[in-house]
Amino acid sequence: MEQNEVGRRDFLKKSLVAGASLSAMGGLAGAQDPPKETDKKTDQDPEGQKLLPKVPRRELGATGKKIPILLFGCSQVFDPKYDKMLHRGFKEGVDYLDTALVYAGGESHKTLAPFVKQVGRENIWITSKAPPRNNRATVETYTRDLDTCLEQLEVDHLDLFFMHYVSDEKYLEKEYIEMGDRLKKQGKTNFFGFSCHDGNVVELMNKAARVGGIDAIMFRYSFGQYGDKELNKAIDACKKAKIGLIAMKTQKSVPAAQEEVIKFKSKDFTLGQAKLKAVWADERIDSAVSHMDSLELLKENVAAAKSPIKLGMSDFHQLNRLAACTSGFSCMGCNHHCQPKIAANTRVSDALRYLMYYECYDEPERAKELYRRMSPAERQIDGIDFADAIRACPEGVDIEGRLKLAQDLLA
Numbered sequence: 001m002e003q004n005e006v007g008r009r010d011f012l013k014k015s016l017v018a019g020a021s022l023s024a025m026g027g028l029a030g031a032q033d034p035p036k037e038t039d040k041k042t043d044q045d046p047e048g049q050k051l052l053p054k055v056p057r058r059e060l061g062a063t064g065k066k067i068p069i070l071l072f073g074c075s076q077v078f079d080p081k082y083d084k085m086l087h088r089g090f091k092e093g094v095d096y097l098d099t100a101l102v103y104a105g106g107e108s109h110k111t112l113a114p115f116v117k118q119v120g121r122e123n124i125w126i127t128s129k130a131p132p133r134n135n136r137a138t139v140e141t142y143t144r145d146l147d148t149c150l151e152q153l154e155v156d157h158l159d160l161f162f163m164h165y166v167s168d169e170k171y172l173e174k175e176y177i178e179m180g181d182r183l184k185k186q187g188k189t190n191f192f193g194f195s196c197h198d199g200n201v202v203e204l205m206n207k208a209a210r211v212g213g214i215d216a217i218m219f220r221y222s223f224g225q226y227g228d229k230e231l232n233k234a235i236d237a238c239k240k241a242k243i244g245l246i247a248m249k250t251q252k253s254v255p256a257a258q259e260e261v262i263k264f265k266s267k268d269f270t271l272g273q274a275k276l277k278a279v280w281a282d283e284r285i286d287s288a289v290s291h292m293d294s295l296e297l298l299k300e301n302v303a304a305a306k307s308p309i310k311l312g313m314s315d316f317h318q319l320n321r322l323a324a325c326t327s328g329f330s331c332m333g334c335n336h337h338c339q340p341k342i343a344a345n346t347r348v349s350d351a352l353r354y355l356m357y358y359e360c361y362d363e364p365e366r367a368k369e370l371y372r373r374m375s376p377a378e379r380q381i382d383g384i385d386f387a388d389a390i391r392a393c394p395e396g397v398d399i400e401g402r403l404k405l406a407q408d409l410l411a
């Protein structure tokens with residue numbers, strides 16, 4: 001490792017030694033150790049900055065399979081005749097499709113099927129997911145949904161099947177683990193796991209590490225969470241249990257106007273690339289999924305993955321500052337911190353996630369629809385004391401203010 005290149009572990013160590021989360025450290029580190037010109041110079045690739053021929057690969061947990069570090073998030077409708085983005089990604093080594101029954105309003109699978117035939121099933125990795133319906137899922141619904149995935153994708157097996165949006169530890173009880181084993185034995189999927197977005201992610205990851213039978217987990221992870229000690233311990237536990245770890249939401253979505261505050265500047269990377277590099281710098285993470293809905297974004301992400309240049313201290317400092325400056329806007333879904341401090345049924349992280357869809361993803365209708373699906377009690381703000389929850393939030397989110405904004409914009 002070059003002198004000023006910093007591995008995620010080194011950086012994390014420095015942050016934690018200071019006794020603060022990375023977010024809280026941001027301003028301090030930036031102020032004490034401003035980026036120097038020399039940081040940039042020592043970030044040069046000694047071999048002339050040549051891009052790697054293809055996106056590099058890492059082994060997914062104990063599966064024995066190497067997957068690209070960049071995965072194609074397929075929450076969109078593709079061109080069934082010839083989808084330029086899918087084919088370009090495939091040529092670059094992004095030969096892993098991450099889809100779900102519900103993606104693109106249920107159209108993702110059907111529009112992916114022609115592409116799978118074009119490149120050959122044996123040449124592409126397919127992960128799909130089945131979500132709970134009305135907050136409920138059973139062994140029967142998962143089993144049925146996997147069959148539907150296969151039917152829609154026109155394939156005889158998945159590489160990885162996820163229980164999607166898992167938020168209850170009961171889905172790691174014996175009957176679900178046995179279901180995963182059974183589906184694998186039946187040849188319907190090679191591997192089995194779950195995705196978790198909000199709430200008790202830490203508890204779910206810790207339990208998965210204890211019970212076994214889970215091959216991979218997809219979870220929300222970005223540069224803004226380096227300092228979350230509980231999450232870090234859960235990641236370590238999963239790594240020790242040889243569970244494959246896939247990061248999603250790596251951009252730590254915050255409104256663009258907020259991001260402009262730090263005026264990110266790097267000789268080597270765009271801000272989006274730097275955010276991905278920060279996740280890949282964590283050697284415990286096997287891969288990161290990205291929802292790539294334009295050729296430009298695909299090329300940018302692929303270039304970051306193929307670049308042998310690592311983030312320098314200057315880049316890390318800027319991300320650190322960004323985490324600090326945007327905390328309060330971005331909810332990381334870790335509601336094990338805030339939810340127990342609220343004496344009501346208000347679904348904080350869900351409401352703030354829908355606000356993110358509105359503010360950052362430019363998906364106002366989806367945001368409103370999801371918000372309005374919550375019951376009045378789950379949206380309640382009036383008469384609730386959020387002070388303890390705000391104190392408990394490691395991101396410094398103005399929970400009450402953001403919930404009010406969600407109510408104004410989405411109700």
Ligand code: SF4
Nearest residue numbers: 331332334335338393
């Ligand atoms: S409001 Fe804060 S504590 Fe609650 S889920 Fe969001 S980031 Fe985590």
